Amino acid sequence: MRSVPVSLVATAVAMLLGAWLLGAGYRSEWHEMAASERTSFDPTYACLQSANLAQLLIGALGVLTVTGDYETGLIRATFTATPQRGQVLALRAALFATVVLLLGATVSLAAFAVGQSQFTEPVPHATLGQTGVLRAVLGVGLYLMLIAVFGMGLGVLTRSTTLALTALFGILLIVPSVLTMLPGRGAEGILPYLPAVAGSQVLHVVRSGNSLGPWQGTALLALYVATTGAAALVMLRRRDV
Template sequence: MSAHVTEPPRRPEHPQVRTRLRPRAGATRLGATARSEWIKLWSVRSAPAALAAAVLVVVVGGFVLGAGYRSGWASLSPGDRRSFDPTFTSLRGVQLAQLFVGSLGVLALTGEYATGLIRTTLAATPQRAQVLAVKALVLGLVVWALCTAASFAAFAIGQSQFTGPVPHASPGGPGVLRAVLGGGIFLTLVVLFGMALGALTRSTPLGLASLFGVLLVLPVAVQLLPGSVGERVDPYLPGEAGSQLWRVVPPSPHSLAPWTGAGLFALYVAVAAGAALVLVRRRDV
């Protein structure tokens, strides 16, 4: 006589358990996109060259300007001595570095359009907002890390040149640490701004012309405005507003506070990035 054995009924699997056991497709896709953008960044020859040039001019600028002010301190007027900002002087290489990192931001987008690689990128990751966000994240983190390190190096080298009667700054001084960190933050905003302009124009010449126009030509044009209009408008320009973050002594009574200026520059970047995202979603490629 055989006994009939029945299996106990299987308990239905809870939906949350299935979700935990199922691979996270979104996280996997995000990681793959980040790896792809990391590889693309370092596979383009202009990217390492632009980053190296930016770091070099910041660090070398700290030494050259520090040595120049040390040797020429005696010939400065009393007014120039009173307005002397040792922190800003050692970080003035950031003014030239912004052109290199801004150009890198433009080329990060326009290079893909020029080669047609953007089609492959969007085919692999159709979520266009994710592509732009991850590209910005990877590029921004690289620029922030390298340029912040360069800012600290430039500050240390520059202050070491300020000997004798030349005043020098210490990291614990009012606003000094903020200014040194601000050099890296400012250049990070510049590369993101360049990237947004590249996405808007999809053309390297147009993107670079727009970038240089905003950072270099526009401040000169504003200074040509009649009366004191130029002096009042200038602090609200993107580059001038953002540069307050790596200054200790404000250059003008109309200058914005450091974090206010940085916030305004970040707003310019956000508006440009938002417009770029809208256009990227509407365009075929």
């Protein structure tokens, strides 16, 4: 697909530019931040937040790697040449996941360096040798990999780019945003267990509120992905195409 290299480059640029803008923003606003915000400031996550944009790009690319074949009709030729549909889906997912994992880990290291370069005194900065920092930086690759496979699963389930992207953006972006706007504290018991919120905890060094731990959140996101993938595999075998 022609969109694959373009989307991967766009993801890298978004993360690097986002890290620079976030770092510069925190540096300029540090003196205006409340004392509680300074105390809970996480310099690692502060420059890795651009992964929140990257996840949408990578997730959308995961959708398109599947739905593109359905919409062009190439999926029929693929399954005619290779009737083992489960193997086709598994190999495609493994290849795409490997590319995203390597890209995410590499770009996150660069984004971390770019972001930290903006944190001059008195803004605290982080180093890879500090506890949890390297895990958070490399965790970007793991998180994006899971989101990529999640997008592929949604693509197989819906066989429609529009429906799959709507579901993806709704799950990753709209539902968490809506819950944060609800009055009362009822949403606090739901938010930590949403896919994007749970999975992104691996990017944090400083834990906040009732959020899950980094590996607990990653495990929960992996469970969402595995469930979606299993459902996609069942539907793939039951449908004619």
